[in-house]
Structures are given as structure tokens and as C-alpha cells.
Amino acid sequence: MNPASPVPRRRVAIIGAGPGGLAAALAFHRAGHEVRLFERQEGVRPLGGAVLLSLPVLSVLRDMGVDIRELGAYGVTEFRNHRGRLRARLPFNPRAEARAGLPGWHYGMLRSAAVERMLAVMPPGLIRAGKSFARYAETADAVTAHFDDGSHWEVDLLVGADGIRSTVAQQTFGELGLFHCGIQVWLAWCHCDDLPREVGWISHSRTVQASFFPILHEGRPAVEWWLVEPWNEGQRFDGDVRAHLTQHLRGWADPLPRLAAATDFERHCFRWEIYNRPALASWSRGRVSFVGDAVHPVSPYAAYGMGMAIEDGWWLAKSLEGADLARRDELAQGLAAYDRQRVAYTNKNAKIARHMGHLFHRTPWPLSALRDAVFDHTPLLEAMLVENYLKDAEMQMETLPIAAH
Numbered sequence: 001m002n003p004a005s006p007v008p009r010r011r012v013a014i015i016g017a018g019p020g021g022l023a024a025a026l027a028f029h030r031a032g033h034e035v036r037l038f039e040r041q042e043g044v045r046p047l048g049g050a051v052l053l054s055l056p057v058l059s060v061l062r063d064m065g066v067d068i069r070e071l072g073a074y075g076v077t078e079f080r081n082h083r084g085r086l087r088a089r090l091p092f093n094p095r096a097e098a099r100a101g102l103p104g105w106h107y108g109m110l111r112s113a114a115v116e117r118m119l120a121v122m123p124p125g126l127i128r129a130g131k132s133f134a135r136y137a138e139t140a141d142a143v144t145a146h147f148d149d150g151s152h153w154e155v156d157l158l159v160g161a162d163g164i165r166s167t168v169a170q171q172t173f174g175e176l177g178l179f180h181c182g183i184q185v186w187l188a189w190c191h192c193d194d195l196p197r198e199v200g201w202i203s204h205s206r207t208v209q210a211s212f213f214p215i216l217h218e219g220r221p222a223v224e225w226w227l228v229e230p231w232n233e234g235q236r237f238d239g240d241v242r243a244h245l246t247q248h249l250r251g252w253a254d255p256l257p258r259l260a261a262a263t264d265f266e267r268h269c270f271r272w273e274i275y276n277r278p279a280l281a282s283w284s285r286g287r288v289s290f291v292g293d294a295v296h297p298v299s300p301y302a303a304y305g306m307g308m309a310i311e312d313g314w315w316l317a318k319s320l321e322g323a324d325l326a327r328r329d330e331l332a333q334g335l336a337a338y339d340r341q342r343v344a345y346t347n348k349n350a351k352i353a354r355h356m357g358h359l360f361h362r363t364p365w366p367l368s369a370l371r372d373a374v375f376d377h378t379p380l381l382e383a384m385l386v387e388n389y390l391k392d393a394e395m396q397m398e399t400l401p402i403a404a405h
């Protein structure tokens with residue numbers, strides 16, 4: 001029995017050391033459980049691109065002991081057309097700022113920096129690298145995770161955090177049903193002087209999005225930028241990346257063309273084709289539950305996939321606080337509470353993000369011209385963004401069960 005915990009110390013296996021798995025591991029460890037985090041790669045290797053994390057995500061990271069000071073740079077997000085005309089400015093919410101004890105809403109940083117901060121507070125030996133999960137076997141009293149090397153570990157709770165092509169989810173829910181979202185994303189970052197700080201743009205031409213946001217790179221101001229374009233499943237890219245992106249940005253408002261010129265494309269540019277899966281109504285079956293992309297991959301239009309994975313890990317442990325994980329009834333109650341807290345919320349975010357991708361990249365002409373005229377000349381886009389995305393996320397921040405800062 002852990003003296004800090006009123007419930008017995010139980011065993012939790014987490015599959016996948018992405019942001020969701022790392023967060024779940026930290027949260028269950030802090031709740032007093034015996035945790036092992038299994039990762040199939042030889043180490044924890046965060047993808048090198050940049051990421052935006054919002055106040056609720058930073059708040060739960062801090063609640064798990066992660067040092068978030070000087071981790072990222074914040075800015076106000078503006079939507080513009082490709083010539084720089086302002087369409088919408090996402091306001092900050094003073095109540096959310098007060099609750100978090102932090103200014104702003106989104107913070108830009110390198111994924112690797114966020115992951116390093118999580119690893120800095122991870123107890124030694126908790127992560128088992130080079131362990132590829134193969135399958136699990138469940139009885140009423142336990143669930144056993146089996147690995148490709150023939151080893152296994154019996155636990156009270158198994159958490160699938162193994163990303164969009166999750167082996168754990170496949171065994172639990174059957175075929176994943178992944179479908180292509182009709183877009184691909186180029187994500188890059190660079191150092192570039194004379195840029196406005198504390199502001200980021202999401203700007204659109206008729207079919208392409210090009211955007212930037214301030215980040216911190218090893219304490220120094222830098223900038224992430226990304227470009228979203230329509231793309232079909234199976235379409236090959238074998239061109240020159242610099243030429244491709246520079247061509248796209250010809251004629252766009254400053255600073256976007258300058259950012260492409262300042263980028264080291266060999267080392268600091270990444271390409272993703274975006275896939276989603278059909279929404280699930282529940283993420284928990286018996287002694288198995290999930291976090292992150294394994295159950296809700298999301299288009300980058302939400303800027304929230306890593307963030308939601310981290311929040312999931314924290315909420316999963318929170319929902320099971322006080323439950324004896326060995327007892328099936330207590331476990332079921334906690335997992336049902338977790339599902340209520342997270343499933344509808346993340347499904348809604350994934351759906352809205354996918355629709356935004358369609359709206360901006362797959363709307364046929366002349367509807368796309370009409371769309372742009374409406375967004376250029378009316379407040380509709382701002383109203384849509386506040387209603388569909390910001391309102392719920394801010395409510396989440398305002399009601400987060402954490403100590404006030």
C-alpha cells in the first residue's frame with residue numbers, strides 16, 4: 001500500500017510512449033500505482049516538428065509535476081486570407097487565463113521540448129523501450145500484455161496509447177476503419193528575425209492554408225510554420241520540397257514567403273497525410289482503455305491532437321482516483337466516468353477539425369469563391385470558431401479540477 005494513496009497499489013501497463021502514453025504513465029505513477037510504459041522503438045523519439053499546446057494541456061502537465069516554464073511562446077491567433085486581410089481574431093478568455101495562472105491560450109514549442117520536459121520527471125526504469133506489443137489476453141481478474149519477443153506482463157489495467165494504427169484498439173474494437181481526410185500537411189520551423197511576436201496567423205487561399213506561430217527553441221524565439229494542401233490517398237510526392245512550398249507561397253502576404261526562405265528543409269520540415277477513424281461511442285472494455293490517437297486521431301485543424309492525448313492520460317488516472325483497480329466493479333465505474341468526460345468532447349473536436357479541412361480545401365468552385373467572400377466581409381468565421389471550438393475548450397479550462405494558480 002502506498003502511504004500517499006488510500007487505495008492499494010495496482011499494476012498498470014501502457015502501450016506506446018507518445019504524448020498520451022507518457023502523460024498516462026506520469027499520472028498513474030503519481031497516483032501510486034506500479035506502472036510500466038512499453039515502447040516498440042529503442043527510445044522515446046518525438047517527431048521533430050512543432051506543436052501548439054493550449055492552457056488546459058499546460059495546466060495538466062504542470063499538475064503532473066512537469067516544468068512548463070519557458071517551454072513555449074504564446075500568441076493571439078488570427079485568421080487571414082492569403083493577401084493578409086484579417087478575417088477573425090481569436091480572443092483570449094480572462095477567466096481561463098486566471099484559472100491557469102498563465103496569459104494567452106495557445107503556446108508554440110517543439111514537440112521534442114515538451115516530451116523532454118515530461119521525461120525529466122519520469123521515474124527511472126518505468127519506460128521499457130524496444131518492446132513491441134503483440135496482443136493481450138483477459139480474464140475476470142487480470143489482463144496480460146504479450147510482446148513480440150515472447151515476454152508478457154500481467155496487470156490490472158491495460159492502456160492502449162499506441163497511436164493511430166493501434167494494435168491494442170484493433171484487438172479491442174476490430175478493424176480501425178482509417179480513412180484519408182483529403183489533405184496533407186507540411187510542418188516546418190525556423191529562426192527568422194523581425195517577426196511580430198505574440199501573434200500567429202492561419203491564412204487561406206482558395207485551396208491552401210499557410211500559417212505560422214511563435215515558438216521557443218532552447219529558450220530562443222523561433223517560429224513554426226505549416227502548409228495544408230488538398231491531397232488524395234495514394235497520390236505520390238517525389239518533387240523538391242523547397243521548390244514545392246516556395247511555389248505555393250508565391251504572392252502570399254509577408255512573412256510567409258520569408259519563412260520558407262529561412263527554413264532548413266532537410267532537418268526542419270515534415271510531411272503528414274491526415275487520416276481519421278470513425279468515432280467510437282466508448283473507449284473502455286473490461287480491463288482495457290485508451291488515450292490519444294489510438295481512439296481519436298484528429299486533423300491538425302484542431303491543433304489539439306497531442307494536447308488531447310495528454311489530457312486523456314491525466315483524466316484517465318483522475319477518473320480512477322480512489323478506485324481499487326483490481327476490483328472489476330470499481331474499475332468499470334471509473335472507466336465509465338472517464339468515457340463520459342472525454343469521448344463526446346474529443347469526438348466533437350475531431351469532427352469539427354475534419355469539417356474545417358473539407359471547408360477550406362475541398363469546397364468546389366464557385367462555392368469556394370462565395371465562402372471566401374463571406375469570410376472576408378462578415379464576422380461569420382470568428383463566430384464559427386468561437387462557437388465550435390473555443391467555447392468548449394475554455395469551459396474545460398475553467399472547470400478543470402486542479403489547484404488554482
Ligand SMILES: Cc1cc2nc3c(=O)[nH]c(=O)nc-3n(C[C@H](O)[C@H](O)[C@H](O)COP(=O)(O)OP(=O)(O)OC[C@H]3O[C@@H](n4cnc5c(N)ncnc54)[C@H](O)[C@@H]3O)c2cc1C
Nearest residue numbers: 016018019020040052133162163292293303304305306307
Ligand atoms: C501535421 C500535424 C500537426 C499537428 N499539430 C498539433 C498541434 O499543433 N497541437 C497538438 O496538440 N497536436 C498536434 N498534432 C497531433 C499530435 O501529433 C498527435 O495527435 C499525437 O502525437 C498523438 O499522441 P499519441 O500519444 O496518442 O500517439 P503517438 O504520438 O502516435 O504515439 C504512439 C506511440 O506508440 C508506439 N507504438 C505503436 N505501436 C506500438 C506497439 N505495437 N508496441 C509498442 N509501442 C507502439 C509508437 O512508436 C509511438 O511512440 C498534429 C499532428 C499532425 C499530423
